[in-house]
Amino acid sequence: MSLSVATMPSRPIPPAPAPARGAGFATASLTIAARAVRKFVRTPALIVGGTLSGVMFLLIFRYVFGGAISHTGLLSYVDWVAPGFIMTSGLFGAMGAGAGNAEDLAQGLVDRLRSLPIPSSSIVVGRALADTALVAEGLLVTTAVSFAVGFRIHDGVAPALGAFGLCIVWAFGFCWLFLLLGFFADSAQAAQSLSFLVFPLTFVSSAYVPVSTMPGWMQAFANHQPITAMADTARILAEGHAAAVGLGHPLGYYLPASLAWTAGLVVVCVPLAIWRLRRS
Numbered sequence: 001m002s003l004s005v006a007t008m009p010s011r012p013i014p015p016a017p018a019p020a021r022g023a024g025f026a027t028a029s030l031t032i033a034a035r036a037v038r039k040f041v042r043t044p045a046l047i048v049g050g051t052l053s054g055v056m057f058l059l060i061f062r063y064v065f066g067g068a069i070s071h072t073g074l075l076s077y078v079d080w081v082a083p084g085f086i087m088t089s090g091l092f093g094a095m096g097a098g099a100g101n102a103e104d105l106a107q108g109l110v111d112r113l114r115s116l117p118i119p120s121s122s123i124v125v126g127r128a129l130a131d132t133a134l135v136a137e138g139l140l141v142t143t144a145v146s147f148a149v150g151f152r153i154h155d156g157v158a159p160a161l162g163a164f165g166l167c168i169v170w171a172f173g174f175c176w177l178f179l180l181l182g183f184f185a186d187s188a189q190a191a192q193s194l195s196f197l198v199f200p201l202t203f204v205s206s207a208y209v210p211v212s213t214m215p216g217w218m219q220a221f222a223n224h225q226p227i228t229a230m231a232d233t234a235r236i237l238a239e240g241h242a243a244a245v246g247l248g249h250p251l252g253y254y255l256p257a258s259l260a261w262t263a264g265l266v267v268v269c270v271p272l273a274i275w276r277l278r279r280s
Contacts, residue, residue, distance in 0.1 A: 033129040054138060091198070
C-alpha cells in the first residue's frame with residue numbers, strides 16, 4: 001500500500017548554520033600587532049639596522065658637530081642635543097611603518113586579512129601598534145647611548161620618564177602619517193622615498209641647534225612646526241630650568257602645542273588610512 005504525497009511524513013528542515021563570528025576589534029588588533037612584532041624578531045636586520053643608524057648619527061652630532069656649536073645657553077651641547085635627538089630618532093623609526101605597510105599590500109597580506117571576519121580597521125591599528133613597539137625599543141637604545149656619551153638629566157627622574165613616554169606618543173602619531181603614505185605608494189621603496197620628505201623638518205627645527213642661530217626668515221618656520229614643539233618639550237622635561245631659560249618659554253608653552261600636533265596627526269591620518277584600506 002503506497003502513501004500519498006499528502007500523507008507522507010515530512011522531514012524537519014535543519015536550521016541554516018550561523019555565520020562565523022570573527023574576533024573583536026581589540027583581539028584582532030593585538031593579534032595583528034603580535035604577528036608584525038614576530039616578523040621584526042625573525043628579521044633582526046629590521047631592528048639592528050635602524051638602531052645602529054640612529055646611534056651613528058648621535059655619535060656624529062655629539063663628537064663631530066658638538067665642538068663647533070656653543071650657542072646653547074646654560075646647557076652643554078650634549079645636554080641640548082640629546083633630548084632632541086631621542087625625539088627625532090622616534091620619528092626616523094616611525095618611517096619604517098610606511099615601507100612595511102606597502103610591503104604587506106604588495107605581498108597580499110592585507111588582502112588575506114581583509115578576507116577574515118574581523119574589523120578592517122584592526123588591520124592598520126595592529127600595524128601601528130607593532131611599529132610603535134619597534135620605535136620604543138630603538139628609543140631605549142638611543143637613550144642609553146646618550147647617557148654613555150655624556151648626557152645627564154637635571155630635573156629629576158620622573159620628568160625625564162615623562163619625556164620618554166611623550167617620545168613614544170609622538171612616534172605613534174607619526175606612525176599613522178607614514179602608514180597613510182604607505183597606502184599611496186606603489187612599493188616599499190616608493191614609500192620610503194615619500195617618508196623621507198619629512199626628513200628636512202628635523203633640521204629646520206630646534207632638535208639639533210637653537211632656532212636663534214638660524215636666519216630670521218627660517219626662524220619663523222622653525223618656531224611653528226611640530227618638531228620644534230616636541231623637541232623643546234622633551235628638553236625642558238629632561239633639563240628643567242636651564243632649558244627653559246635658554247628657550248625663553250616654560251613647559252606650558254611647548255607641551256600643549258606638541259600634543260595638539262600629535263592629536264592632529266592621529267585625527268587626520270587614522271580615518272584616511274582606514275578609508276584607503278577599504279578602497280585598496
